[in-house]
Amino acid sequence: MQIAIVGAGVIGLATAWRTAAAGAAVTLIDPSPASGASSVAAGMLTPVSELTYGEEPLLRLGLASRDRYGEFVAELEDLTGLGTGYRTDGLLQVAFDSDDLTYLDDLRRFQESLGIPVQALTGRESRRAEPMLAPGVRGGLLAPRDGSVDPRRLTAALLAAAERLGVRLVRRRAVRLLTEGDAAAGVGLDDGTAVRADRVLLAAGPWSGDLEGLPPGSVPPVRPVKGQVIRLRTRLPFLTRTTRGLVRGSSVYLVPRADGEIVLGATQEELGFDTRVTAGGLWELLRDARELLPGITELEFAEVTAGLRPGSPDNAPVMGPAGPPGLFVGTGHFRNGVLLTPVSADILSAMLLDAPVPDVAGPFSPARFSEVRA
Numbered sequence: 001m002q003i004a005i006v007g008a009g010v011i012g013l014a015t016a017w018r019t020a021a022a023g024a025a026v027t028l029i030d031p032s033p034a035s036g037a038s039s040v041a042a043g044m045l046t047p048v049s050e051l052t053y054g055e056e057p058l059l060r061l062g063l064a065s066r067d068r069y070g071e072f073v074a075e076l077e078d079l080t081g082l083g084t085g086y087r088t089d090g091l092l093q094v095a096f097d098s099d100d101l102t103y104l105d106d107l108r109r110f111q112e113s114l115g116i117p118v119q120a121l122t123g124r125e126s127r128r129a130e131p132m133l134a135p136g137v138r139g140g141l142l143a144p145r146d147g148s149v150d151p152r153r154l155t156a157a158l159l160a161a162a163e164r165l166g167v168r169l170v171r172r173r174a175v176r177l178l179t180e181g182d183a184a185a186g187v188g189l190d191d192g193t194a195v196r197a198d199r200v201l202l203a204a205g206p207w208s209g210d211l212e213g214l215p216p217g218s219v220p221p222v223r224p225v226k227g228q229v230i231r232l233r234t235r236l237p238f239l240t241r242t243t244r245g246l247v248r249g250s251s252v253y254l255v256p257r258a259d260g261e262i263v264l265g266a267t268q269e270e271l272g273f274d275t276r277v278t279a280g281g282l283w284e285l286l287r288d289a290r291e292l293l294p295g296i297t298e299l300e301f302a303e304v305t306a307g308l309r310p311g312s313p314d315n316a317p318v319m320g321p322a323g324p325p326g327l328f329v330g331t332g333h334f335r336n337g338v339l340l341t342p343v344s345a346d347i348l349s350a351m352l353l354d355a356p357v358p359d360v361a362g363p364f365s366p367a368r369f370s371e372v373r374a
């Protein structure tokens, strides 16, 4: 079986690795692997803190992926000898004022109604857990099983694993879907050459619908949702775990890494394919972060970046057959693509290889949007 995967972000890379590990011949096509959202993302593995009413199937998918992470990175690290910065030290969510605390209380009740263990902390207990928090922090919620990974190290390890298992990397842009009869037969590239394949997976983030020749019903309903992040550095201990704050209704998070990097994010902006870093975006992040952690102003500034999350109409991934026989999509992972990498790779590689697909995949088929359109 010849498989062509368009896009080498976390989703395309992990699917290429798992599909090659199952014995298929895989070609991965990307002019600049791991240059999209996957290189900007903070890498929080936090299905619980992002929980929203009505998104219970996404929560189940997120929990399944979080619980699969340890085994996934262990296999990856063993195979490649490369680290991924995977950590399981929990997530602390804190509230800045009493309205923020009311929101956290509601979230805790919702989480408990779904049987998810979280621990409510007072302001003092939150500061005991993270001593750099501001004295005014009103209270918090600890999700002990959440964690984080360094997406840049993760993509480097995935690329090494894929290449080690014989995945052919083609550094070109895919421009066209090739068909034979009505079935997918490969993709045409921007240099005029072609990659022939029995199965084609579109995993190019918000660009997944860009190929010419896609029948209208096959274009995945994804749009770019811009996010700006700041990378800071510290030589002294500052935070021990991922910390999210609600500051007068506005959300901010900080993800510490073992090497002293701290990722501060993120804005959420509907501006099309715009990746400019703006003064206003950075100001909002620094303003809210300083309210929670006043010492942040002493940290060294390292980098600012903006990336494009692949957003779908219901904020959930779109994974499955996309119309013409042999054509599949794997995108729409929005704010959770790094978290959802292991489970998405399991689902997509099973689909590409006609193997049994994990049950959690059920609600995420592209068919849910065709039904809406019909």
Ligand code: FAD
Pocket: 006, 007, 008, 009, 010, 011, 012, 029, 030, 031, 032, 033, 034, 035, 036, 037, 038, 039, 040, 041, 042, 043, 044, 045, 172, 173, 174, 175, 203, 204, 205, 206, 207, 208, 210, 226, 227, 228, 229, 265, 266, 267, 306, 307, 308, 309, 310, 330, 331, 332, 333, 334, 335, 336, 337, 338, 339, 340
């Ligand atoms: P991408 O990483 O965008 O990769 C798409 C790839 O497709 C790119 O490499 C691009 O070069 C390639 N491509 C595009 N067009 C073509 C073409 N025509 N031919 C071939 N290749 C092509 N998720 C989490 O789980 N936790 C987080 O903490 C988190 N934080 C985030 C913070 C920010 C600011 C942002 C922007 C995102 C964050 N995310 C987070 C979301 C996560 O980054 C995305 O969901 C995930 O990276 C999507 O991965 P992907 O492989 O689908 O797309």
